[in-house]
Amino acid sequence: MRPELRLNGVGRRYGVRGPWVLRGIELDVAPGTLVRVEGTNGTGKSTLLRLLAGIDAPTEGRVTGRPRTAYVPERFPPALPFTALQYLTHLGSVHGLSRRSAARAAGEWLERLGAGEYAGTQLARLSKGSSQKVAVAQALLAEPELLVLDEAWTGLDAEARGELERAVAERTAAGGAVVFVDHDPRRLADAPDAVYAVRDGALHRRTAPAGVPDGPRVVVRVRGPSDAVLPADVRRTVVRAEETGPGRHTLAVPASHSDVLLRTLLTARPPWHVVSVHAPEDRR
Numbered sequence: 001m002r003p004e005l006r007l008n009g010v011g012r013r014y015g016v017r018g019p020w021v022l023r024g025i026e027l028d029v030a031p032g033t034l035v036r037v038e039g040t041n042g043t044g045k046s047t048l049l050r051l052l053a054g055i056d057a058p059t060e061g062r063v064t065g066r067p068r069t070a071y072v073p074e075r076f077p078p079a080l081p082f083t084a085l086q087y088l089t090h091l092g093s094v095h096g097l098s099r100r101s102a103a104r105a106a107g108e109w110l111e112r113l114g115a116g117e118y119a120g121t122q123l124a125r126l127s128k129g130s131s132q133k134v135a136v137a138q139a140l141l142a143e144p145e146l147l148v149l150d151e152a153w154t155g156l157d158a159e160a161r162g163e164l165e166r167a168v169a170e171r172t173a174a175g176g177a178v179v180f181v182d183h184d185p186r187r188l189a190d191a192p193d194a195v196y197a198v199r200d201g202a203l204h205r206r207t208a209p210a211g212v213p214d215g216p217r218v219v220v221r222v223r224g225p226s227d228a229v230l231p232a233d234v235r236r237t238v239v240r241a242e243e244t245g246p247g248r249h250t251l252a253v254p255a256s257h258s259d260v261l262l263r264t265l266l267t268a269r270p271p272w273h274v275v276s277v278h279a280p281e282d283r284r
């Protein structure tokens with residue numbers, strides 16, 4: 001099974017006494033899901049994406065379940081003494097491809113993104129747009145299990161933008177996860193399984209969990225250690241969660257998801273005590 005990336009109580013600040021940019025972040029990125037991250041300038045989106053990409057470590061908290069990850073940074077450093085093809089072939093090898101497969105994948109991605117003619121051009125001589133295509137190609141060529149895109153569409157021409165959207169759909173269809181930030185609210189507007197906003201150092205979910213049906217709800221009362229945080233899987237499954245006291249929560253879940261919720265609670269480490277399960281419809 002592919003690992004599920006999980007952020008547990010993650011916080012990040014720069015410098016020993018710097019302000020917390022992010023704190024108490026709980027996030028699961030399940031295989032096959034597309035996640036959008038929003039937020040106004042300077043709120044910590046890139047910080048979050050660097051933690052998800054594994055190129056930065058949290059100041060506190062834990063990141064677990066690291067899948068094979070690729071990342072397109074907001075700013076790509078292209079000033080290396082390689083041609084585009086040499087650079088991509090090298091990175092493909094680093095990602096575990098044979099040199100031959102890496103060179104083939106590199107050439108194919110440059111073609112797909114409309115930069116095939118620049119394969120032999122030195123990175124330092126590429127235009128901003130072509131350089132961005134190399135940044136995108138390096139992330140896509142090893143078919144990562146997690147693709148993290150920080151404003152990756154910026155600087156691309158219309159065809160390449162469309163190609164990157166297709167590549168995102170291909171990755172999720174193949175069971176990979178994709179997390180992206182983009183200033184254009186129309187980017188993949190109907191596609192995300194979840195949208196999160198970074199605000200005041202916290203992550204706020206903007207959409208209901210994907211595929212949660214309307215209809216009958218089940219109310220589950222649970223008890224755990226007084227300082228325990230509900231598992232992220234639980235928070236993703238429920239439509240409402242209310243903390244009624246230290247370690248006590250009342251959860252409402254679509255009836256069709258109640259088995260999953262109970263299993264998640266009972267198999268959590270440590271397990272949660274299920275106090276009652278109550279289907280309001282039963283009383284009629």
Ligand SMILES: Nc1ncnc2c1ncn2[C@@H]1O[C@H](COP(=O)(O)OP(=O)(O)OP(=O)(O)O)[C@@H](O)[C@H]1O
Binds near residue numbers: 047
């Ligand atoms: N390497 C760093 N050293 C010190 N402070 C940093 C560093 N990286 C980010 N910050 C600070 O952390 C805060 C969040 O920055 P970040 O780039 O994550 O936000 P953002 O939401 O991606 O912003 P933007 O939309 O402008 O790209 C900002 O106050 C920024 O100055």
